[in-house]
Amino acid sequence: MKIIVCVERGADPEAPPASFKVDAGGNRVVLAADVPVVLDPYSEYALEAALKLKDAHGGQVIALSLGTDLPREVIKKALAMGADELVLLEDEAFADGDSWSTAYALAMAIKKTGDYDLILCGRQAADWGEGQVGLGIAEVLSLPGVTVARKIDVADGKAQVERVTGDGYEVIETPLPAVVTVSNEIGEPRYPTIRGIMAAKRKEPVIWKPADIGVQPSEVGAAGRRSRLVKLFQPVHKANCQIIHGETPEEAGANLAERLRLEKLI
Amino acid sequence: MSQNQGVMIFGEVVNGQLQAITKELLGCGRKLASELQEELSAVLLGSNLAGSAREAITFGADRVYIVDAPLLKDYQADAYMPVMERLVKQTAPRILLLGQTSIGQDLAPRLAFRLGTEATTDCIELSIDPESGLLERTKPVYGGNVMAVITGEHFPEVATVRSKAYSPLEADVSKRGEVINIEAEVEPPAMRTRIIEKVSQVAEGIRLEEAATVVAGGRGIGSNQDFKQLEELARLLKGAIGASRPPCDNGWIGDTAQIGLTGKIIAPDFYLAVALSGSSQHISGVSGAKNIVAINKDPEANIFRVARFGVVGDWKKVLPAFTARVRELAGEN
Numbered sequence: 001m002k003i004i005v006c007v008e009r010g011a012d013p014e015a016p017p018a019s020f021k022v023d024a025g026g027n028r029v030v031l032a033a034d035v036p037v038v039l040d041p042y043s044e045y046a047l048e049a050a051l052k053l054k055d056a057h058g059g060q061v062i063a064l065s066l067g068t069d070l071p072r073e074v075i076k077k078a079l080a081m082g083a084d085e086l087v088l089l090e091d092e093a094f095a096d097g098d099s100w101s102t103a104y105a106l107a108m109a110i111k112k113t114g115d116y117d118l119i120l121c122g123r124q125a126a127d128w129g130e131g132q133v134g135l136g137i138a139e140v141l142s143l144p145g146v147t148v149a150r151k152i153d154v155a156d157g158k159a160q161v162e163r164v165t166g167d168g169y170e171v172i173e174t175p176l177p178a179v180v181t182v183s184n185e186i187g188e189p190r191y192p193t194i195r196g197i198m199a200a201k202r203k204e205p206v207i208w209k210p211a212d213i214g215v216q217p218s219e220v221g222a223a224g225r226r227s228r229l230v231k232l233f234q235p236v237h238k239a240n241c242q243i244i245h246g247e248t249p250e251e252a253g254a255n256l257a258e259r260l261r262l263e264k265l266i
Numbered sequence: 267m268s269q270n271q272g273v274m275i276f277g278e279v280v281n282g283q284l285q286a287i288t289k290e291l292l293g294c295g296r297k298l299a300s301e302l303q304e305e306l307s308a309v310l311l312g313s314n315l316a317g318s319a320r321e322a323i324t325f326g327a328d329r330v331y332i333v334d335a336p337l338l339k340d341y342q343a344d345a346y347m348p349v350m351e352r353l354v355k356q357t358a359p360r361i362l363l364l365g366q367t368s369i370g371q372d373l374a375p376r377l378a379f380r381l382g383t384e385a386t387t388d389c390i391e392l393s394i395d396p397e398s399g400l401l402e403r404t405k406p407v408y409g410g411n412v413m414a415v416i417t418g419e420h421f422p423e424v425a426t427v428r429s430k431a432y433s434p435l436e437a438d439v440s441k442r443g444e445v446i447n448i449e450a451e452v453e454p455p456a457m458r459t460r461i462i463e464k465v466s467q468v469a470e471g472i473r474l475e476e477a478a479t480v481v482a483g484g485r486g487i488g489s490n491q492d493f494k495q496l497e498e499l500a501r502l503l504k505g506a507i508g509a510s511r512p513p514c515d516n517g518w519i520g521d522t523a524q525i526g527l528t529g530k531i532i533a534p535d536f537y538l539a540v541a542l543s544g545s546s547q548h549i550s551g552v553s554g555a556k557n558i559v560a561i562n563k564d565p566e567a568n569i570f571r572v573a574r575f576g577v578v579g580d581w582k583k584v585l586p587a588f589t590a591r592v593r594e595l596a597g598e599n
C-alpha cells in the first residue's frame with residue numbers, strides 16, 4: 001500500500017494570543033520572535049493515521065509538503081515519525097497560494113508519484129483553517145473524498161472511514177484510491193524515536209519544481225490564486241473580568257455563587 | 267461583471283426540521299440580497315421537505331428549490347454534488363452560502379472547485395463591497411487571533427458561515443414565495459462511497475447548542491471521575507455539559523461535548539469554564555456567550571481576558587463550595 005500524506009508547517013497554534021500581530025499594511029501576520037514553527041497539528045494527525053495503517057498492513061508512506069524555505073528540522077519530523085520518503089514542492093512559485101492553487105500543485109505532484117492507494121491530509125490547517133485542500137485534491141484527481149476521519153481501516157481495495165459528524169460519526173466505505181482528511185480523534189501522534197530521528201537526519205528530501213510536476217508557475221502559488229486577500233486585522237478584546245475573592249478558595253467559591261445569584265445567572 | 271444574479275443558500279433539514287443554521291443563513295442572505303436588490307433563494311435536498319420549504323419562505327426566502335429523492339435522505343457528497351452542480355449551473359446565483367457544518371464543510375469546497383470558482387469557509391461576516399459589488403468575507407484565522415477579509419472574482423461567490431454568526435429574521439407567516447420541485451436525476455453509478463452506519467453519541471438531556479447554561483471543564487479537571495462533579499453541577503443548573511478538547515481526547519467525556527473551532531459553537535447566557543485555559547481555538551466556540559465565568563488557578567490564564575467574573579484558585583476546592591452554595595440558594599437543602 002502506498003500512502004501519500006500532505007503535511008505543512010506553521011506557527012505553533014498554542015502560542016499565546018498576543019504573539020500574533022498584523023503588519024501596518026494589514027497584509028501579513030507578524031509572529032512574535034519566540035513563536036516556534038512546527039508541523040501543523042492536523043498534519044501530524046494525518047501522518048499518525050498513515051503510520052497506523054502502515055503498522056497494520058505494511059507499505060510505504062510518502063510525506064509531501066509545499067512552500068519556500070521549508071525548515072528541514074521541522075519538516076523532517078515526518079521522516080522521524082516514520083514516513084519513508086519526503087517530497088518537497090519547494091520553489092518561489094509555490095508561495096502564497098490559496099486553497100485552490102495549493103491543492104492543484106499538490107494534486108499534480110501526487111499524480112507524478114503514480115499508483116497511490118490513499119491520500120491523507122489534515123482536516124484543516126491551524127493558520128487559515130480552510131479545510132479545503134484535501135477536497136481540492138480529490139476534485140483535481142477525480143477521486144472520492146471523505147472528510148474529518150476518526151478511524152481508517154483498509155481491506156480489499158476499499159477503506160472504511162469513520163467520519164466525525166455533529167452528533168457522533170458515520171461509517172463510510174470508499175473504493176481506493178481516495179482522499180481522506182484526518183481529525184484529532186484518530187489519536188495522539190507518536191513521538192519520533194531516537195532511531196527515527198537519526199534516520200531522518202541522514203535522509204535528504206526529494207525536491208520538485210513546477211516543471212517537474214508539469215505545471216506552469218502561473219498556475220500555482222500566488223499567481224494561481226482564485227481568491228484575493230483584501231486585508232487582515234486584529235480583533236479587539238477588552239478584558240473586563242471581576243475577580244471574586246474570599247479568605248479561602250472555598251469561600252471564594254461560595255461568594256461567586258452569591259454574586260451570580262445577584263446577577264440572575266443562576 | 268458576471269451574469270450571475272441573486273443569493274442562494276443551501277439549507278439543511280433533519281427529520282423534517284429546518285435547522286437553526288439554515289434560518290441564520292436566510293437572515294444573512296436576506297441582508298445581502300436586499301443590498302444587491304436581488305432575490306434570495308434556498309435549496310433543500312432530502313425527503314419530506316414541503317413544510318420546511320414553506321418555513322424557509324417565512325424566514326426570508328423568495329423562492330425555494332426542493333429536490334426530494336430517497337438517495338438524498340442522508341448527506342453524501344457523491345449524491346449531493348451532481349444535484350447541486352446542475353442546479354447551481356442552471357440558476358446561476360451570484361452568491362452561494364452554506365453553513366459551516368458537518369455537511370457544509372464537506373460540500374462547499376468540492377462544489378466551488380467543481381464549478382471553477384472558490385470558497386471561503388467559516389465566515390463570521392459577509393458584506394457587499396459598494397465599489398466592486400463583490401462579496402467581502404470576513405473569517406477568523408490563526409485560531410481567531412487574526413481576522414482576514416477575502417474576496418474572489420469567480421461566480422458564484424461561495425462561502426460557509428459559522429453557526430450563530432447571524433440571527434434569523436422574525437418569521438413572517440404572511441410572506442409569499444415560490445416553491446419549485448426539481449428532479450434529482452442522480453445515476454447510481456455516480457455513487458462511489460456508501461454510508462454503512464450512522465452512530466449518534468449525543469448525551470441525553472439538554473442539547474449543548476441550545477442550552478442557556480453550560481458548564482465546561484478543561485485539561486485541569488484531571489480525570490473521568492472528577493468530570494462527574496461538573497455533570498452534577500450542570501444538572502443542578504439545568505444546563506448542559508461541555509469541554510475543551512483535551513477531556514474529549516482523553517475520553518473523560520464524549521467527543522460531542524467539545525466546544526470550539528473544531529467542536530460546537532455555542533452562545534449560552536451563562537458559560538462556566540472550569541480548569542480550561544481559554545485557548546483562542548476554544549474561545550472561538552463561545553464568543554457569543556453572554557456571561558463567561560472562569561475558575562482557574564492561573565491568574566494569567568487567557569480565559570480571564572474574556573470572562574466577566576472569575577475565581578483564581580484550585581477548582582477542587584472552589585467548585586464543591588460553589589456547588590453547595592448554589593444548592594442552598596436554590597433552596598434544595
Ligand SMILES: Cc1cc2nc3c(=O)[nH]c(=O)nc-3n(C[C@H](O)[C@H](O)[C@H](O)COP(=O)(O)OP(=O)(O)OC[C@H]3O[C@@H](n4cnc5c(N)ncnc54)[C@H](O)[C@@H]3O)c2cc1C
Nearest residue numbers: 484485486510511526527528529541542543548563580581
Ligand atoms: C486547528 C485547531 C483546532 C482546535 N480546536 C479546538 C476546539 O474546538 N476546542 C478546544 O477546546 N480546543 C481546540 N484546539 C486545542 C487548543 O489549541 C488547546 O490545546 C485546548 O483548547 C486546551 O485545552 P485546555 O484549556 O483544557 O487545556 P490547557 O490549555 O492545558 O489548560 C488547562 C488549564 O487548567 C488550569 N488548571 C489546571 N489544574 C487546575 C486546578 N486544579 N484548578 C484550577 N485550574 C486548573 C490551568 O491553569 C490551565 O489554564 C484546537 C487546536 C488547533 C490547532
